[in-house]
Amino acid sequence: MRTIIKLSILLLFWSVPLSAQETKTSFSLDEAIAYALEHNYQSINASRDLVDAQKQKWETIASGLPQIDGSVSYQNQIKQQVVQLPGEIAGQPPGTFFETPLGQPQQVTATGTLRQQIFDGSYIVGVQATKAFVQFSKNNKEKTDLDVTRSVVEAYGNVLLAQESVAIFEKNTATLEKNLYETKKIFENGLGDEESVDQLQITLSSVDNQLKNARRLEKITLQMLNLMMGIPLDNPTQLTENLDALTQRKIDYGLLDTQLVMEENIDYKTVFNLNEQRFFELKLAKSRALPTLNAFINYGGNSFSDQFNFLSQGQQWFGFSTFGVDLNIPIFSSLGRSASTQRAKIAYEKAKTQLTETQEQVRLQLENAKSDYILAIEEYQTSKDNLELAERIENKNQIKYSEGLATSFELRQAQTQLYDTQQEYLQSMVDVINRKTDLEIILNK
Numbered sequence: 392m393r394t395i396i397k398l399s400i401l402l403l404f405w406s407v408p409l410s411a412q413e414t415k416t417s418f419s420l421d422e423a424i425a426y427a428l429e430h431n432y433q434s435i436n437a438s439r440d441l442v443d444a445q446k447q448k449w450e451t452i453a454s455g456l457p458q459i460d461g462s463v464s465y466q467n468q469i470k471q472q473v474v475q476l477p478g479e480i481a482g483q484p485p486g487t488f489f490e491t492p493l494g495q496p497q498q499v500t501a502t503g504t505l506r507q508q509i510f511d512g513s514y515i516v517g518v519q520a521t522k523a524f525v526q527f528s529k530n531n532k533e534k535t536d537l538d539v540t541r542s543v544v545e546a547y548g549n550v551l552l553a554q555e556s557v558a559i560f561e562k563n564t565a566t567l568e569k570n571l572y573e574t575k576k577i578f579e580n581g582l583g584d585e586e587s588v589d590q591l592q593i594t595l596s597s598v599d600n601q602l603k604n605a606r607r608l609e610k611i612t613l614q615m616l617n618l619m620m621g622i623p624l625d626n627p628t629q630l631t632e633n634l635d636a637l638t639q640r641k642i643d644y645g646l647l648d649t650q651l652v653m654e655e656n657i658d659y660k661t662v663f664n665l666n667e668q669r670f671f672e673l674k675l676a677k678s679r680a681l682p683t684l685n686a687f688i689n690y691g692g693n694s695f696s697d698q699f700n701f702l703s704q705g706q707q708w709f710g711f712s713t714f715g716v717d718l719n720i721p722i723f724s725s726l727g728r729s730a731s732t733q734r735a736k737i738a739y740e741k742a743k744t745q746l747t748e749t750q751e752q753v754r755l756q757l758e759n760a761k762s763d764y765i766l767a768i769e770e771y772q773t774s775k776d777n778l779e780l781a782e783r784i785e786n787k788n789q790i791k792y793s794e795g796l797a798t799s800f801e802l803r804q805a806q807t808q809l810y811d812t813q814q815e816y817l818q819s820m821v822d823v824i825n826r827k828t829d830l831e832i833i834l835n836k
Contacts, residue, residue: 417629420547420637423620427543428536430621437535444528448521455514457507464500467699471496495695502691509686509716512678520671527664534657537832539619544828546616548821551634553609559813560602567595567806570789574799587799594803598810638820641827642768646836651757653750655835662742662749669739676735679728682720689713753833760830767826771819774812781805781812 418426428434471492478487508514571591578588614624622628653659692708694701721728788805791797 416627417631418620419631420544423547423616423630424540424543426622427539427620431539431619432621433535434532434539435621437532441525441528441532444525448525451517451521455508455511455518457505459503459505461503462501464502465701466498468496495697497696497699497701499694499701500691502689504687504689506685506687509684510681511683511685512681513675516671516675516678520668520675523664523667523671527661527668530657530661530664534661537657541828541832542619543616545825546612546619547630547632548634548637548824549612550609550616550630551632551637552817552821553605553612554630555634555817556605556814557602557609559817560598560605563598563806563810563813564595564602567591567598570792570802571595573793590799590803594806601810634817634820638771638823641824642771643827646827646830646834647761647764649834649836651754651834653753656753656833657835658756659746659749659753662746666739666742666746669735669742673732673735673739676728676732679731680721682718684719685717687713687715687717757830757833760826760833764823764826764830767819767822771816771823774816774819778812778816781809785809 471494473490474493475488475490477485478489479485481489483489571588574587574591578585613628617624617626617628620628654663690710690712692710694706694708696706700706785805785808788797788802792799792802
């Protein structure tokens with residue numbers, strides 16, 4: 392009994408870290424992306440689409456391989472047909488006839504047929520096109536994963552932004568409450584004016600509303616992140632990243648010198664795949680003018696009886712077998728096939744033009760992404776410097792106000808400027824993170 396108790400206690404301790412691992416709730420940005428790529432709802436369905444495309448590929452290939460069918464037919468002639476035969480057969484006088492049933496009333500026929508496609512141009516093209524179709528599903532999966540990555544990065548940054556906003560508003564609220572308390576005491580002692588109290592009360596009310604809104608946004612953005620990661624909305628997810636440290640890691644001027652490999656860009660790959668599909672559609676239209684050749688062989692048996700005893704041992708069966716070849720030669724379609732081929736050719740030419748356009752668009756997107764990334768970094772550095780200046784200005788006005796050298800209106804202006812600069816600084820950090828992600832997606836890095 393003591394041994395069992397000891398083992399139970401050990402198992403209990405071992406189960407704690409295992410359970411904690413299964414219910415992991417804290418994520419870095421990279422961990423959140425990796426988790427989302429596996430559990431995001433759209434990513435899951437994109438993976439299923441890829442498997443479906445692979446199954447469809449084999450379905451197309453199998454259609455040209457040997458096909459075996461079996462059939463069983465049972466007939467019961469409730470009222471049999473009769474035929475008239477010359478009476479001489481039955482020993483009757485010449486010129487007379489007698490009626491007799493045509494065969495036996497019940498019949499069973501069992502047949503097995505082997506079919507093999509020998510030549511069909513559309514089948515050959517279809518097999519070739521399956522590779523392009525599977526590649527389309529792979530591109531769709533990659534596109535979905537990139538979209539999921541972008542969404543997770545944005546959602547992760549928005550949560551950090553909301554959390555930092557809550558912390559800043561709480562700090563600002565505490566400072567304003569202290570200022571308002573001191574100003575009220577001064578006014579109550581007859582050393583100040585009522586306008587100073589009112590000015591601070593207006594500022595405090597505004598910041599308090601912003602704090603409440605930031606707390607609501609923190610919850611909403613966290614739910615959005617959970618949704619992107621494919622976990623329940625109310626899961627207590629925790630973020631291990633710090634917004635400022637994450638922003639510093641995302642500043643990489645070397646990325647600006649990365650050369651674009653057009654064949655790795657997902658938009659280019661998607662349109663290139665479209666060109667492949669249009670090319671095979673053109674080949675398919677041309678193949679319809681080719682003959683088709685198919686062969687078959689079957690073997691079966693017939694059995695006849697006046698009652699249902701076909702499963703009885705000793706029942707007589709009469710076998711039969713047939714071999715055949717079908718050759719179909721398209722001769723004249725009133726120029727219908729020609730029109731179909733011309734339409735397919737036009738679609739292929741349009742796809743080639745679209746590919747050229749996409750190449751230019753990707754190059755333009757790259758330049759815009761680089762420009763936006765540089766701008767985001769510059770605005771981050773500027774807003775960081777501006778925040779230091781705004782803090783110094785607000786601190787000086789705090790001192791002047793406490794010494795009676797500045798009015799409450801001047802203090803409120805300095806505080807409002809500080810609050811706006813704080814939000815600009817937080818937003819600039821999120822912009823750096825998002826703009827780098829945009830650039831990395833275009834470069835497929």
